[in-house]
Amino acid sequence: MYFNIKTMLATALATSTLLLVQPVMAEVYAQNPNLGNTPMQGTATFEAFGGKEGLVKIMDDFMIGLVADPRTKPFFDNDKQTFIKAMLVEQMCELMNGGCKYPGRDMKASHANMKVNRAAFNGLVEQFQFAMDKHNVPFSAQNKLLAKLAPMYRDIETTTGDAVAPVFPKTGE
Amino acid sequence: MKTIQINATKHMRTLLAAGVLSALLSPAAWAADQAYSNKLLLTGGVSQVEGAAGGGLTPWATIGGYGTNNEVGGNLHYTYVKTGDYNLNTYGFSVGLFDRVEFSVAEQSFSLGKLRNKVSAGLGVDPIGRDHLTQTIVGVKVRVAGEAVLDADTWMPQIAVGLQYKENDEGDFIKGKNNPVVGAKSDHGTDIYIAATKLFLDKNLLLNGTLRFTKANQFGLLGFGGDKNNSYEPMLEVSAAYLLRKDLAIGAEYRMKPDNLRSPANDLLFGGANIVDLKEDDAFDIFIAYAPSKNISLTAAYVNLGNIATVKAVGADYGNQEGVYLSAQIGF
Numbered sequence: 144m145y146f147n148i149k150t151m152l153a154t155a156l157a158t159s160t161l162l163l164v165q166p167v168m169a170e171v172y173a174q175n176p177n178l179g180n181t182p183m184q185g186t187a188t189f190e191a192f193g194g195k196e197g198l199v200k201i202m203d204d205f206m207i208g209l210v211a212d213p214r215t216k217p218f219f220d221n222d223k224q225t226f227i228k229a230m231l232v233e234q235m236c237e238l239m240n241g242g243c244k245y246p247g248r249d250m251k252a253s254h255a256n257m258k259v260n261r262a263a264f265n266g267l268v269e270q271f272q273f274a275m276d277k278h279n280v281p282f283s284a285q286n287k288l289l290a291k292l293a294p295m296y297r298d299i300e301t302t303t304g305d306a307v308a309p310v311f312p313k314t315g316e
Numbered sequence: 317m318k319t320i321q322i323n324a325t326k327h328m329r330t331l332l333a334a335g336v337l338s339a340l341l342s343p344a345a346w347a348a349d350q351a352y353s354n355k356l357l358l359t360g361g362v363s364q365v366e367g368a369a370g371g372g373l374t375p376w377a378t379i380g381g382y383g384t385n386n387e388v389g390g391n392l393h394y395t396y397v398k399t400g401d402y403n404l405n406t407y408g409f410s411v412g413l414f415d416r417v418e419f420s421v422a423e424q425s426f427s428l429g430k431l432r433n434k435v436s437a438g439l440g441v442d443p444i445g446r447d448h449l450t451q452t453i454v455g456v457k458v459r460v461a462g463e464a465v466l467d468a469d470t471w472m473p474q475i476a477v478g479l480q481y482k483e484n485d486e487g488d489f490i491k492g493k494n495n496p497v498v499g500a501k502s503d504h505g506t507d508i509y510i511a512a513t514k515l516f517l518d519k520n521l522l523l524n525g526t527l528r529f530t531k532a533n534q535f536g537l538l539g540f541g542g543d544k545n546n547s548y549e550p551m552l553e554v555s556a557a558y559l560l561r562k563d564l565a566i567g568a569e570y571r572m573k574p575d576n577l578r579s580p581a582n583d584l585l586f587g588g589a590n591i592v593d594l595k596e597d598d599a600f601d602i603f604i605a606y607a608p609s610k611n612i613s614l615t616a617a618y619v620n621l622g623n624i625a626t627v628k629a630v631g632a633d634y635g636n637q638e639g640v641y642l643s644a645q646i647g648f
Contacts, residue, residue, distance in 0.1 A: 180469065214354070260384070260385075260386060261354065261384035261385050261386070261415075262354035262384050262386070262387065265354050265355060265356055265384065266354065268356060269356065269357075272562060282520070282559070282560070282561055282562065283520055286517050286518055286519075286520055286559070287518045289468070289517055290468040290469075290517035290518035291468075291518075293465065293466040293467075293468040293469075293517060294466060294467060294468055294469040294470075296463075296466045303385045303386050304386060305386075
């Protein structure tokens with residue numbers, strides 16, 4: 144026999160362990176490790192945002208605000224806007240238990256090629272508030288989502304100095 | 317006359333310092349408004365009555381001004397409190413450095429004309445002899461841990477330690493050995509406090525607890541220490557604020573105060589028929605704070621300071637000094 148008895152035993156052990164562990168792993172990965180926070184219970188907040196349709200509209204105005212705001216412009220005035228908006232919709236949707244699956248990278252990785260400071264982070268929060276206000280999202284629903292997003296500052300902020308824009312060049316439309 | 321001149325100089329000094337501060341900050345503020353307003357609206361609190369960032373009565377762990385961790389911010393504030401027998405005018409400024417350290421200076425002027433009139437009418441002489449008590453409060457606060465607003469997924473509050481050095485200008489009056497009216501032990505003192513502030517963002521709720529060690533009588537306006545007590549005592553101060561909108565909050569505060577002063581012996585005043593009761597009570601307020609923009613916040617409150625100094629018949633109940641609290645703050 145090509146396989147000796149040790150290998151077979153080890154394989155059997157490994158297989159059985161994997162079979163035992165798999166349901167547990169499934170539990171863990173039911174929570175998207177890249178999402179940045181645990182999703183909400185229930186869908187009341189998601190509905191207050193007008194569902195995924197509402198989120199898409201909010202993100203369109205959010206992006207306009209981000210590009211207009213000198214604090215956030217360097218991070219968003221580039222040709223990745225469509226991609227970023229789509230990612231944000233999926234991420235917010237999953238955080239609000241809206242049945243989506245955020246396919247993007249985690250917050251640390253997705254902000255690794257830039258330096259975000261507190262002013263830029265808070266600038267983004269303010270622009271998000273403006274966009275949510277514009278689409279009549281009730282204040283307490285806004286804060287329920289912001290409470291999920293705010294702690295992400297720990298992964299997103301990488302400097303207490305000046306903000307530095309992402310390294311990819313703007314290639315134009 | 318001498319007192320008035322001293323006060324005028326002091327007020328000029330504070331005004332000058334405030335002017336220098338605003339001159340230093342405003343070109344930058346006008347040129348790059350955004351760069352100096354990067355905290356979220358109302359999240360720094362307003363200016364409390366002694367000049368620190370906080371609620372109306374209570375210092376919070378937040379650092380004043382809208383500056384973030386690599387910025388400098390500042391505030392000018394004016395506060396007016398009117399109760400049944402008294403009113404209090406406070407103005408001052410604070411500077412927040414890198415969301416870490418806060419310096420503040422406040423000038424308080426306490427009008428006691430009504431009490432003076434009652435006492436001199438009862439006695440036929442005027443032992444009070446002035447319409448105002450004034451004091452200067454210099455404060456420093458350091459944030460030592462936590463992030464009140466953004467750490468929305470933990471119970472960990474923002475924690476700061478601070479002190480307020482208070483110097484009352486009317487030492488002759490408030491601690492005069494032969495003066496039967498107040499009887500404080502000192503005309504200056506330092507309050508030391510630790511504050512914990514937490515915004516429960518998903519509940520729109522901000523809670524604050526502050527533990528202050530103090531000897532101050534009526535915030536220091538009636539001096540420090542007295543015949544009943546002359547040692548530091550811990551006083552708890554709590555605030556709760558509910559955010560109605562990002563620019564509008566309502567809330568309430570409770571502040572314990574010491575009770576150090578012994579009321580003057582009956583026979584010294586009014587032949588024993590009436591007394592000046594100096595019993596000090598806790599204070600509370602119910603407030604609404606509105607920030608129409610990053611640079612302006614306005615606070616209105618119902619405030620109850622309890623008893624301050626009441627002329628009353630022996631054995632009679634004293635009233636509460638309740639009334640309005642109005643405050644405006646301009647930020648840079």
